[in-house]
Amino acid sequence: MWKRVRKTWPGYLFISPAGLLITVFSYIAIIFSLYISFYQYDIISEARPFEGLENYTRALSDKLVRISFRNTFIYVIVIVPSITIISLMLAVLGNQVRRGRALFRTVFFIPTITPIVVTSMLWVWLYEPTGGINKLLEMINIEGPNWLFNPATALPAIMIMTIWGAVGYYMIIFLAGLAEIPEVFYEAAKVDGAGRWHTFWSITIPLLRNSLIFAFVTLTIAAFQVFTQVFIMTQGGPMNSTQTVQMVVYHYAFQRFEMGYASAISWLLFGVIFFFSALQLKLFISRELY
């Protein structure tokens, strides 16, 4: 054992910078947040009484937390399938484009690569009562709502912006997946007289399985933690209609300095995310498609 260590000590040296940073800023940070979720913990006061599961039971009966979980669920349920379907559609359409391929990909990719702060602020301006969106709707004789100030339309407005911003990225993922499908399969299907729709369902979808799993799982994890666009566009309003879990965590942790309570909420959110990613992986992986 010691002989081996002596011979391989550079290994430990090599991993030490990364190991140190990860230990401190990831592992200790996570354990710390678990620890304080059992305490009444704020930065200012010295008294930090142990509370057991008090923070967790409080969260379960907190109306703001319940609203935020409901909004977040709605957000996830709409966003994840929409982005997957639209980006898949774009990829399949884009794959058939012969001229201007690079332009096509670049334009769809621009929203993805533009910082979310910029796109959010841009859309706040576009969503104004007499802003770009409503002017566009006016042209086809639709009177647009006051998007971000109406509780009925604020969350949909944020979802539309997010879908617009994300489809380009997943389109690239799907295009890369499509490029890996051997042309022979399509030729065989053609010889067999299979229609386009049939080909799509029995060749394209099963062979894109890895990309689809990747898209679904990463999208779900990200969507559950939505924060920046909401913070910039609506601050959770109007009337809490866009309050998301991450917004509520921010509110309790950094505006009311109830760090312990906010940690408990974030562990609840982690539980939900973990449950759904595990469920998705199990569903996708157990099902033999081909």
Added chain:
Amino acid sequence: MTEQTVDRPFTSATDPAQAELRARFKGSLHHAVLVFLLFLTFFPFFIAILTSLKSFQQLLVNFWLPAFPLQLQNYVMAWNEIYRSIINSSLVSLGAVTGVLLCASLAAYAFARIDFAWRDAAYYLVLSLLMIPGVLTLIGRYLLIVEFGLMNSLWGLILPYIAGGLAFAVFLLTGFFSDLPEELFEAARMDGGTELQMYRMIALPLSRPIMAIVGLLTFLSTWGDYVWPLLVLRSKDKFTLMLGLAKFTGNSQVMFGPLMAGYVIASIPTAIIIILMMRTFAGAALVGAFK
């Protein structure tokens, strides 16, 4: 692919001329749909660029079309407002990219090519962080930054950024380094080369393309981040670009021209990146998904 039997009779048109016509119609329909979607995608940027060149009066008179004379001073105004924050953002991103590349490539080299005790355990401890959503580290990292006295300091951003980017970078680079053929290292080892020499002379030069991808991903995520600067930075001279822009927006209710000019300026670095690296980036997305 067992299910590929004919369960559908021949439906394709038998008349070649008609088939050709139908294919053409379908082609142009596709193009129409695509052009429409391209329009929807680019519309916000189009309007932003147009507006960035207009005065408020010009905007009121005409929303949709460019107005002359072009108001280039909007860009001067925006630049004066945000140049300081651009410098800060560049420092932060540069620090994070350098840190991630250096720490991750060293660790990945060790995981891939040095057989030390507890190696696999250490590797899985790093990898398991890929499953941890950011919400769990947020409050803990914040309290650590306060504890270390890094509040209102750019280091308070750079260190968590490096830690946050490491797991994925180590994962990618370890895969790459393990795929390198052992013969490359054999000769150097015979000549008594140390691990550090082999890392520097063999592994690093070969990994340039994948390092570019890792650097690019780190740059994008740190350049556009909003949450950490919001929590850590207090004084205006420390603000990063995203924070500076948000502040700028708050200050100027009617100055849409300079505001949009600011958005355009803020998007330039990332826009340059896509134009230069579209191909690499498609590779990055792919590698990220399946490696």
